[in-house]
Amino acid sequence: MFVFDQHPSIANQYLAELRDAQAQTDRLRFRHNLERLGGLMAYEISRTMAYQNGKVQTQLALAPTQTLLQQPVLATILRAGLPFHQGFLNVFDQADNAFAGAYRRVARPGDDDNEFDIEMEYVSGPDLSGRTLILIDPMLATGRSLEKVYHTMLRFGVPAQTHIAAAIASPEGVRYVQNQLPQCRLWLGAVDSHLNDHYYIVPGLGDAGDLAFGEKI
Numbered sequence: 001m002f003v004f005d006q007h008p009s010i011a012n013q014y015l016a017e018l019r020d021a022q023a024q025t026d027r028l029r030f031r032h033n034l035e036r037l038g039g040l041m042a043y044e045i046s047r048t049m050a051y052q053n054g055k056v057q058t059q060l061a062l063a064p065t066q067t068l069l070q071q072p073v074l075a076t077i078l079r080a081g082l083p084f085h086q087g088f089l090n091v092f093d094q095a096d097n098a099f100a101g102a103y104r105r106v107a108r109p110g111d112d113d114n115e116f117d118i119e120m121e122y123v124s125g126p127d128l129s130g131r132t133l134i135l136i137d138p139m140l141a142t143g144r145s146l147e148k149v150y151h152t153m154l155r156f157g158v159p160a161q162t163h164i165a166a167a168i169a170s171p172e173g174v175r176y177v178q179n180q181l182p183q184c185r186l187w188l189g190a191v192d193s194h195l196n197d198h199y200y201i202v203p204g205l206g207d208a209g210d211l212a213f214g215e216k217i
Contacts, residue, residue, distance in 0.1 A: 001174070002044060004037075005190040011040050015189050018167065019205045030211050031083035034138060034167065038087020041165045041187050042134075046091065048185075049132060071095045072132040073159070075125065077102050077149055080209035084138050084167065098125030098133075098156070100149045120152060129157030138208040140169035140188065141199050143176035150181060161185070167208075168192055170201045 004011040014037045017023045024030055050069040055062045075098035076085040089095060101122035133153065135146060146164060164177060167189040174191060177184065192201050200206075210216065 001178075001186040001188065003188045003191055004040070004044075009040070011037060011189065014040075015167070019203070021206075024206065024211050027212060027214070034083040034208070034212065035087040035090070037167055037189060038084045038136070038165070039090050040087075041189075042088040042091035045134060045163050045165070045187060070131060072134050073098055073126060073128055074134050074136060075100065075149070075153060076136045077145060078122070079213060080139070080207075081137050083212055084165075085136050088134060088136055088165070092134075096126040098128075098153060099123070100152065102145045102149055120148060123149075123152050123155075125153055125156045127157050128153060128159045130160045131157075133159035133162045135162065135164045135184070137165075138167045139201060139204070140164070140166035140173040140177065140186075141195060141201055142170075143173040143180070146177060147180050150184070163187060168201055168204055170195045173201075 005015060014033045018030065018033045018037070049072070051066040052069045054065045054067055056065045071094050072092055073096045074085060074088050074092060076082065078099055078101045085097075089097070099122070100120060102120045135150060137146060140146065150162065162181070162184040164181070164184050165187045169186075169188045169191050171191055171193075172195050174186065174188070177186065192204055194202055196202050205211070
């Protein structure tokens with residue numbers, strides 16, 4: 001597990017602005033900070049990947065190069081993940097992409113307030129067999145959405161390795177993912193204090209989807 005706020009870097013500036021309630025009133029700025037943080041995470045993940053040696057013709061001579069041996073697959077949970085996803089796509093600009101529509105079902109009369117279901121109504125993706133999969137979601141709260149998306153993605157094949165990237169995580173979500181998906185490596189902006197009774201990360205930053213795109217009904 002790599003946690004960005006445990007290391008000095010510009011990532012901490014982006015995280016601070018993402019959390020700042022005043023800065024959050026500017027949706028463009030909020031989306032841009034998610035995108036910039038995604039780019040930094042993509043760079044760090046790229047350092048763990050395999051490369052091949054080659055040569056490129058310049059104006060004067062051949063120059064040695066290193067290029068990715070295989071492009072990753074970037075997978076995002078709609079809708080909050082879109083700006084974060086774009087940051088990864090800016091770095092892995094030839095990557096294949098996968099998308100899942102997963103959300104918490106609204107509680108119904110008689111439901112236990114401490115339980116909720118993960119609904120998934122849409123999923124698309126390329127062949128994942130033997131590839132590097134990067135699951136991208138701004139908030140790792142309970143971890144149940146990510147687990148469900150990962151197992152749903154397996155219908156497209158079993159990846160050789162899987163990375164999970166989140167801007168902010170709860171310790172409960174981290175433990176859940178580590179227990180349920182031990183084969184996945186975690187890349188996190190920060191690990192916060194706890195989940196509240198409504199399964200929101202504290203101190204967190206609020207609802208990333210609403211802050212990026214407006215409130216939903």
